[in-house]
Amino acid sequence: MSTPFYITTAIDYANGEPHHGHAYEKLGADAIARYMRQAGRQVHFLTGLDEHGQKVAQTAEARGVPPQAFVDEIADAFQRMWGRLEISYDQFIRTTDAAHKRGVKALIERIHARNPDDFYEQTYEGWYCVGCELFKRDNEIENGHCVLHPTRELQWTQERNWFFRLTKYADFLRALLTENPTFLRPESRRNEMLALLDLGLEDLSITRSRLAWAIPFPLVSSGGETQGTWVWFDALPNYLTATGFPDAGFESRWPAQLHVVGKDITRLHTIVWPAMLQAAGLPVPQQVWAHGFVLLGGERFSKSSGVRLDLGEAMDRYGVDALRYFLLREVPFDGDGNFSWERFDDRYTSDLANAFGNLASRVISMVEKYFDGEVPAAARTVVDDADFADLADFHAAMDGTRGYLPHEALAAVWRTVARANEFVQSAAPWALAKDPARRAELASVMASLVRQLARQTVCVAPFMPAKAEELWTQLGAPAAGRARAADVRFDELASLDPTAWRVTKGAPLFPRPA
Structure with missing residues (x-):
């Protein structure tokens, strides 16, 4: 119980x-x-x-x-x-x-x-x-x-x-x-x-x-x-x-x-x-x-x-989940913090549109292009191990171990987002795709990236619930029997395997400002 x-x-x-x-x-x-x-x-x-x-x-x-x-x-x-x-x-x-x-x-x-x-x-x-x-x-x-x-x-x-x-x-x-x-x-x-x-x-x-x-x-x-x-x-x-x-x-x-x-x-x-x-x-x-x-x-x-x-104006600017993210990431929950439209714009563009949203869009697009939308099978890599070290900090910031620090929890998740973006650049899947002999290497890279996205989606669900479910759907998890990201327990993350999920690229999660 x-x-x-x-x-x-x-x-x-x-x-x-x-x-x-x-x-x-x-x-x-x-x-x-x-x-x-x-x-x-x-x-x-x-x-x-x-x-x-x-x-x-x-x-x-x-x-x-x-x-x-x-x-x-x-x-x-x-x-x-x-x-x-x-x-x-x-x-x-x-x-x-x-x-x-x-x-x-x-x-x-x-x-x-x-x-x-x-x-x-x-x-x-x-x-x-x-x-x-x-x-x-x-x-x-x-x-x-x-x-x-x-x-x-x-x-x-x-x-x-x-x-x-x-x-x-x-x-x-x-x-x-x-x-x-x-x-x-x-x-x-x-x-x-x-x-x-x-x-x-x-x-x-x-x-x-x-x-x-x-x-x-x-x-x-x-x-x-x-x-x-x-x-x-x-x-x-x-x-x-x-x-x-x-x-x-x-x-x-x-x-x-x-x-x-x-x-x-x-x-x-x-x-x-x-x-x-x-x-x-x-x-x-x-x-x-x-x-x-x-x-x-x-x-x-x-x-x-x-x-x-005006709260309504703040929500209308980039959507409810973006405001949720900004307040919980920008203002420390153990102290005071400032709200400004400039910081809101900067966080939205750098953290949400460019870092997380762009990562999701690129990874899903490449799975569609190189594997007909089906996530390939591949073993865990050092990237997964590095992510779990950051996720330990994520839990310590939210489970009461060090208090209740949503800003630190989000910072830990965004370290994994940065790692995934760096991995995309260093692994260069578009180059691997040109060489049939490196098909297994390409599969390993893409499977690793989808695993990262799946874990990130589960971890951001408490902070951006609607966007998390939107991305979860694009990853194909509901069709694979994982109805909602919010239903995934944290103790399941280590065994979370998106193999054979069918991804479908949707509208941008966080459209770049005009």
Whole structure:
């Protein structure tokens, strides 16, 4: 039986249309999920939308529509966008779902039953960022504004709320981060959280007075008021409620193997969320991967700061798979990276049109010309051996050995693409074809090149799923009983034999720009 792999993304906040920042995270998680399926894991891929909170209520009011109608519209926009980007999620959760609301209530009641002193009432005052839905510390404020939302005005807020005793869990959290160093990666993010613990934690205000657009907090205040649950105390449990919690059987999926989140919400996912789970007596997720940002001209994509790029325009430029490739190859998944149209054009032309696309076109054309379209039989060569050394790096970059690094995985595959192009030039099949005495040598060269293409197609399937299947069809694999490239398991690559496949040259995979 295959090993489960429950992977989640952060659920996006429902106050605007999806942008490149959202897309980058979903594409990275999608590549990991698709990779794990081909590695034989039993994958469940969760994404969704965070639909409550003051910011959503304010945006809906500004548009003159009820909050539920507003978030319904936003949810539809996100799901349509993820469909177009080929995000292969298994479940899309919304925090307005009845099952989620029930699960949040059950989690809070479970914490209260096990640790009744973890919730207490207190009057709190401080600067509140509606963009973050968080009270901000002094070191998170610059020139009177939140460092993450510099265009928003901070609000001085004073309320009597329910608090969660986060400080109680400082020792538990330090042990989690030090004794299990792979819980949070990359290493730089773990160091940041340890430094945060060194500064000292503060208890969290987890309800908001007079906030109607929220899940009602199940504990009634001493003044008889039912307050709204703070949006993060509502949002973080989505990973748990998506398993069916609190109903029987949720343990079959929980804990999650991997949370994929942005670096700006690392604290919430590796300090607040584990503390909530510990308070409830539930296991923490096995690992959190905190990626960096896609920047435009050195600035983060953000609705509030006005740094935006039209996703539709980017997809239309060269197609969805080309955009998927560019973002996952160009932007390191363990740091920040820049988007520019110039780099997009360069990557498309050099990596996709000239290197990979041209290789596929030349090899298929030569098999058609020299062997009537049927891949000849030939033994493995030193070229195959060299490729497998690079593919070991490919797997190490995607299977969790060194983290989750799609940019490094693609770089490894493209080393095999470069090797294949060099082999075409050095072996010169067109010259071999002129000498009948060298027919066996020609067959060896062409069989080796098709094997390389077949392996490359299988390996790029998590990153460019549609183009991979398009090339797989041109290679003749479906007719030979290998229905889809994405169905080939990675442990089959060493024995993958395209002998007798009938190739058919189709339209260029990546047409050169006019």
